[in-house]
Amino acid sequence: MLKIAYNSIYRHELPEGHRFPMLKYELIHDQLLYEGTCKPDNFFSPDPVDDRWVLTVHTAEYVRQLKTLSVPAVMMRRIGFPLSEGLVHREWVITQGTIDCSRIALKDGVALNIAGGTHHAYPDRGEGFCLLNDVAVAARYLLDNQLASKILIIDLDVHQGNGTAVIFQREPRVFTFSMHGKDNYPLHKEHSDLDVELPTGMTDEAYLNRLFAILPDVIKKQKPDFLFYISGVDILESDRLGKLNISREGCKQRDAFVFELARQHGLPVTVSMGGGYSPRIADIVEAHCNTFRLAEKLYF
16 A cells, blocks of 8 residues: 655744645645545654654754754745744654655665655755755664665755755765756755756756766666665756746656656556745646556555
C-alpha cells in the first residue's frame, strides 16, 4: 500500500492575499481520496521531529531562534512567512514526515510526503518559503543510522536547491543534482555536485531529452543506494514564478521517468513535493496528484 505523510497542519493559515498556495496541501489529500486513488489508510500523520536530527543539519543558534520565535525580521522577510509557533511546529512535523517516508521506502520502494522539498533552507538560515531542509535532515538520518551509504538527491524543482548544495558540499556520501531555471531564483546560485541550468521558455521535448540524457548516467556513476526526489511542479507553463513552458503531461512524464529509473535499479525513493505557483490552484493540485497516481500505479 502506498504510504503518504500528511497532517492537517500542513495547511497553515497565512494572511489574506499571501502568494504562497498553502491550500494545495489539503486539496491534494482531499482529491486523492475523492477520486479513489487513495483511501484513509494510505495516509499517516507524522509526529514532530526530534531536535537531535534537526541539529545534524542546522546550527544550534538557528534552531534556537526558530523555537523561541526570535528569528531576525530580515531573515523572516527572506523566508516569506509570518513567524509563529504554529509555523515552526508545522516545519518540525513535515521534516519528520520525510524521515518516516524514508524508512517506509526502504521497505516498500517508495513513499511520499504531501509537503516538504524545502531546499532553500541553509544550515544557519531559511529563505524562499523554507525554514528547515527536510530532505537534508532525512538524508543525514539515513546515513547516521547506517540505513544508506550513498544518497542521490534529485531536485527537479524549477529553483536551484541552494541550501541543500551548501549543506552537503563536503559530504561525499550525498550527491546533489539540481536541474533548474538558469534565470530564476535564487539570483546567486550555489554549487551542487551537478547543476543543470535550463533556459527560459524551455518546452517539453527539450526538457525531457535533457533529463533522459543526464539522470541515468548520474545513477550509473554515483551508484546510490537511496534516492530523494523533489518533484516541484513550478516547471509548468502556467506557473507564475517558473519561466519554463512545460505542459502538465510533460511534468507527468518527468515523474514517471524518475520512478521507472528507481525501479529499474532497485532504489528506494522518497518524494517531497517542492514548489508550485500557478494562478489556478487546480493546476497545481492536478500536477502534484499525478505524482501520487504514478507512484500508486507503478509500485502497487
